[in-house]
Structure formats: C-alpha cells, structure tokens
Amino acid sequence: MPRRSxxxxxxxxxxxxxxxxxxxxxxxxxxxxxxxxxEADPALVIRHFGSKELLFLEAMRAGIGPRTVADVPLPQLGRRFVAELLDGDVDTRGVFLALLRGSDTTEIGRRLRSVHEEEFVTPLRTRMTGPDAELRARLAAALVGGLLYSLWVVGDEDLLAADHAQIVERYGALLQELLTPTEPTSRRR
Incomplete structure (x- = not known):
C-alpha cells in the first residue's frame, strides 16, 4: 500500500x-x-490533533448558524433568520447538536460560548441601537436557542410538522421585536 502524505x-x-x-x-x-x-492508525489521530477534544473542536469549527446576522438589513432580519434556520442544512444541525452534546467538557463548553458570543450576540449588538441593545441581543440569542432546542434537541413533532411559513411569520415577528422594537422600551410598562 502506498504511503500517504x-x-x-x-x-x-x-x-x-x-x-x-x-x-x-x-x-x-x-x-x-x-x-x-x-484508514489511519489511532496514534496518528493524536499526533495530528493532540487529543480527541482538540480534534472535535477542529471538526466543529464550521459554526452553528446561518450567516445572515451580518448580511441582512436589521429590519428584515427576524423573519429571514428564522426561515434560514428552518430551511437549514443537516451540517448546521449536526454541528449544533455535537457542540451541545459535548458542552460538558471544558474546551467544548468554551467553544459553544464563543460561537454564541462571536457569531450571534456580538454581530447583533453592533447593529442594534438603544440603551438596552445588549440585553435585547442576548434575548434574541436566547429566543433562537429556544427554537433550536425545540426542533433539534426535543424533536417537537408538532412544531417540525407545522407550516414553515407560519413559524417564520410568528417566530420571526417575535425575534424582530427584540431586534427593532416598535415602541421605545422607556415607554413600556
């Protein structure tokens, strides 16, 4: 058998x-x-990556969400983001679930927090205005996390079977309200 590089x-x-x-x-x-x-020796796995955990982090480097956070105008982001999550590819789901399942290990937990901050909260926060923009960005991330949990962790069959257009409209409107509130938060009671 010829030797591989x-x-x-x-x-x-x-x-x-x-x-x-x-x-x-x-x-x-x-x-x-x-x-x-x-088709490699297990010792080569460790030699190339250092440990199973470091290999996992390298393999999951792809990130867990659609890239729409920075690409879509903020006033249209809520519905568009939810639509992309629902139509998302199997890879996004696989990365999310793999990171979640491994999040009890120190490095993987750090990576999940890093993805949360760097790929969702921070890009959102930089585009939002108002004194409570930080809180709204974090609530938006929590809202999206809830949808992913229901769809991909729990496997809510009714939600999975529901009309995507209706989910995009309703859940997207909830997300949009956090991103661009229709009423200033100082007037809310």
Whole structure:
C-alpha cells in the first residue's frame, strides 16, 4: 500500500471525525472509530490533533448558524433568520447538536460560548441601537436557542410538522421585536 502524505492523512482524519462527531456526538465517538473511518492508525489521530477534544473542536469549527446576522438589513432580519434556520442544512444541525452534546467538557463548553458570543450576540449588538441593545441581543440569542432546542434537541413533532411559513411569520415577528422594537422600551410598562 502506498504511503500517504501527512497532509492527506490529516485531511482524511478530519473528514472522518467531522462525519462521526455530527452523527454520534463527542462522548459516543472514539479515537479508534475515527481512525478506522480514516484508514489511519489511532496514534496518528493524536499526533495530528493532540487529543480527541482538540480534534472535535477542529471538526466543529464550521459554526452553528446561518450567516445572515451580518448580511441582512436589521429590519428584515427576524423573519429571514428564522426561515434560514428552518430551511437549514443537516451540517448546521449536526454541528449544533455535537457542540451541545459535548458542552460538558471544558474546551467544548468554551467553544459553544464563543460561537454564541462571536457569531450571534456580538454581530447583533453592533447593529442594534438603544440603551438596552445588549440585553435585547442576548434575548434574541436566547429566543433562537429556544427554537433550536425545540426542533433539534426535543424533536417537537408538532412544531417540525407545522407550516414553515407560519413559524417564520410568528417566530420571526417575535425575534424582530427584540431586534427593532416598535415602541421605545422607556415607554413600556
């Protein structure tokens, strides 16, 4: 059998890890399993990535959400973001679930918090105005997290079967109200 280059071996290990982690999560995946899928020695997995946890973080680097946060005008973001989540690809779901399942380990928990802050809260906050923009950005992230939890963790069958247009309209309106309130918060009671 011809010898593979180190770069090719690393790429194959990373591809095998990404697929396996998305399907099984962090805890249920072993280094030996990844090595077998990559047709590599388990020692090479550790040599290339240092540990299973570091390999996981590299494999899940893709992020967990649509890139719409920075790309869509703020007044249209609520509905558009919800629509993209509902129509999202299997990869986004797999990354989200893998990160969530592994979040009890220190580095993976840090990565999940980092993704939350860097890919959602901070980009939103920089686009929002008002004295309570920080709070509204965090509430928006919590609202989106609730939808992901219901769809992908709990697997709410009624919600999964519901008309996407109706979910986009209703849930998107809730998200939009946090992003661009129709009434100044100082007047609310």
């Amino acid at each position: 180190a770069a090719l071996t690393r790429t194959r290990i990373l591809e095998a890890a990404t697929t396996t982690f998305k399907a099984q999560g962090f805890a249920r995946t072993s280094v030996r399993e990844i090595a077998a899928a990559a």
